[in-house]
Amino acid sequence: MPTFDVATTPLATSEAALLVVGVYAPASEERTDPPELAPGAAALAEAAGFDLVAELTGTGFDASPGATLRVPTRGALPSPALLVVGLGTREKVTLDHLRRAGAAAANAAERVPSIATAMQTAIDDADPTDAAQALIEGLHLGSYRFSAYRTDPSPFELASVSLHAEEGDADGLRTTIEVAAITAGAALLARDLVNIPPHDKRPPALADRAVAEVADLPITTRVFDEAALAEGGYGGILGVGQGSSEPPRLVELTYAPEGATRHVALVGKGITFDTGGISLKPSQAMETMKTDMAGAATVLAVIKAAAQLELPVKITALMALAENMPSGTATRVSDVLTMKGGTTVEVINTDAEGRLVLGDALVHASELEPDAIVDVATLTGAAVVALGDKLGVVIASDDELATAITDATVFSGEPHWRLPLAAEQYGERIEGAIADLKNSGGREAGTIFAGLFLHRFVGEGIPWAHLDIAGIAWSNNGGGYLSKGATGSPVRSLVSWLRAS
Ligand code: BES
Ligand code: MN
Ligand code: ZN
Numbered sequence: 017m018p019t020f021d022v023a024t025t026p027l028a029t030s031e032a033a034l035l036v037v038g039v040y041a042p043a044s045e046e047r048t049d050p051p052e053l054a055p056g057a058a059a060l061a062e063a064a065g066f067d068l069v070a071e072l073t074g075t076g077f078d079a080s081p082g083a084t085l086r087v088p089t090r091g092a093l094p095s096p097a098l099l100v101v102g103l104g105t106r107e108k109v110t111l112d113h114l115r116r117a118g119a120a121a122a123n124a125a126e127r128v129p130s131i132a133t134a135m136q137t138a139i140d141d142a143d144p145t146d147a148a149q150a151l152i153e154g155l156h157l158g159s160y161r162f163s164a165y166r167t168d169p170s171p172f173e174l175a176s177v178s179l180h181a182e183e184g185d186a187d188g189l190r191t192t193i194e195v196a197a198i199t200a201g202a203a204l205l206a207r208d209l210v211n212i213p214p215h216d217k218r219p220p221a222l223a224d225r226a227v228a229e230v231a232d233l234p235i236t237t238r239v240f241d242e243a244a245l246a247e248g249g250y251g252g253i254l255g256v257g258q259g260s261s262e263p264p265r266l267v268e269l270t271y272a273p274e275g276a277t278r279h280v281a282l283v284g285k286g287i288t289f290d291t292g293g294i295s296l297k298p299s300q301a302m303e304t305m306k307t308d309m310a311g312a313a314t315v316l317a318v319i320k321a322a323a324q325l326e327l328p329v330k331i332t333a334l335m336a337l338a339e340n341m342p343s344g345t346a347t348r349v350s351d352v353l354t355m356k357g358g359t360t361v362e363v364i365n366t367d368a369e370g371r372l373v374l375g376d377a378l379v380h381a382s383e384l385e386p387d388a389i390v391d392v393a394t395l396t397g398a399a400v401v402a403l404g405d406k407l408g409v410v411i412a413s414d415d416e417l418a419t420a421i422t423d424a425t426v427f428s429g430e431p432h433w434r435l436p437l438a439a440e441q442y443g444e445r446i447e448g449a450i451a452d453l454k455n456s457g458g459r460e461a462g463t464i465f466a467g468l469f470l471h472r473f474v475g476e477g478i479p480w481a482h483l484d485i486a487g488i489a490w491s492n493n494g495g496g497y498l499s500k501g502a503t504g505s506p507v508r509s510l511v512s513w514l515r516a517s
Contacts, residue, residue: 039057082119233324301397307489
């Protein structure tokens with residue numbers, strides 16, 4: 017991650033290798049209209065007597081969000097070049113446009129050691145702290161490369177970013193730099209863990225990594241191995257994990273700051289690879305199934321960020337880790353598992369394994385009597401069919417919680433859309449024929465079915481929200497501040513929710 021500092025000198029005096037300036041698209045459709053310089057760009061052009069608008073005229077640069085153009089300064093400024101970044105039309109610039117502008121700058125500056133900018137002031141009516149956070153996050157997220165498995169990774173050279181600001185804004189900006197490094201760092205941790213190939217993150221190894229990630233923080237850790245899971249009656253986690261040559265794990269992380277007024281439990285699905293088990297997936301459907309631990313990676317990253325930010329909220333994070341493999345020891349189709357707490361489940365489809373590991377973890381979470389439970393899971397292909405890879409699903413038992421979380425996801429550029437729990441309509445579909453419940457009920461409303469199933473394991477009266485991130489955890493195309501592969505969503509949303517509440 018690049019390092020950030022605050023400079024209170026004019027941007028025009030910077031000697032950074034590249035000065036990044038924002039430009040708005042013309043409000044009219046007339047392509048001939050000149051673009052409008054954002055405040056930082058205008059100040060720079062004026063100070064240097066550099067007619068940037070003239071430089072842009074005739075280049076075809078349309079200032080659409082994320083578009084970039086390099087403009088040499090030819091001695092007009094100490095810095096050799098400007099990077100002009102499009103922001104779209106002035107009235108419509110959002111926090112997400114600023115995040116994307118940051119990522120575009122990071123990508124364009126891949127071979128450049130240092131950049132300077134004042135683009136955090138480019139949104140007229142945003143909270144300046146929010147705008148700065150979005151820009152800095154975009155720069156961090158856009159700088160991400162996963163190169164751990166390349167023999168010859170091409171170096172990413174952007175080492176430092178100077179944010180130019182007024183004297184009076186400098187202290188606030190320094191704080192925001194620290195906050196954004198933590199929030200973006202958490203998202204990038206989740207990306208890293210999801211991008212790691214499955215042979216290097218099998219349940220015991222991933223549990224060790226989780227413990228190591230929080231070793232220097234006021235977070236206590238407890239790892240339930242297969243013996244402890246058997247002792248505690250975690251039949252869902254054990255049943256899913258029993259086909260693998262590596263045993264499952266449940267990782268419990270607790271951050272309990274003094275004076276906390278609230279206790280939130282976060283539960284993450286951690287299938288380190290989902291073959292489907294005996295209900296084996298077709299090859300193509302398996303190609304991205306190393307992503308199936310994204311929920312567990314999310315809750316780890318969120319609790320780590322919360323501790324780094326010293327948030328006044330008690331948090332328990334549970335990572336339910338298992339590898340879903342077919343083998344002679346695997347759970348069979350129509351086997352019955354006894355979940356933690358005693359509920360029995362007939363396994364109609366071993367590929368509906370996430371709800372089995374989550375059921376145990378939700379019972380565990382409920383026994384801690386938290387004020388809210390949020391689970392995060394790459395749970396259903398149906399969520400991808402319904403909302404694609406740019407919208408996550410929220411299903412909740414509590415309107416207030418659903419709204420607070422949805423708002424945080426929109427704010428963070430990781431928007432989720434609420435689906436109903438629909439107990440009235442579909443509640444009976446989860447009832448089992450020979451056991452209490454069945455784990456699959458066909459293709460229709462598959463995301464809601466999974467939600468209804470999970471809800472049966474949430475303690476009476478505990479506000480609960482379920483995030484189905486099957487679509488948003490992974491990006492086939494990348495683009496904006498996402499890279500191809502793991503997205504790190506919805507880490508920043510949950511941190512934002514915890515900060516706000
Ligand atoms: N891990 C998958 C869901 C998934 C699909 C995540 C696509 C990311 C992208 C989950 O375990 C699964 O296989 N769900 C089944 C459930 C079905 C058998 C009831 C599904 O959605 O097909
Ligand atoms: Mn599955
Ligand atoms: Zn799965």
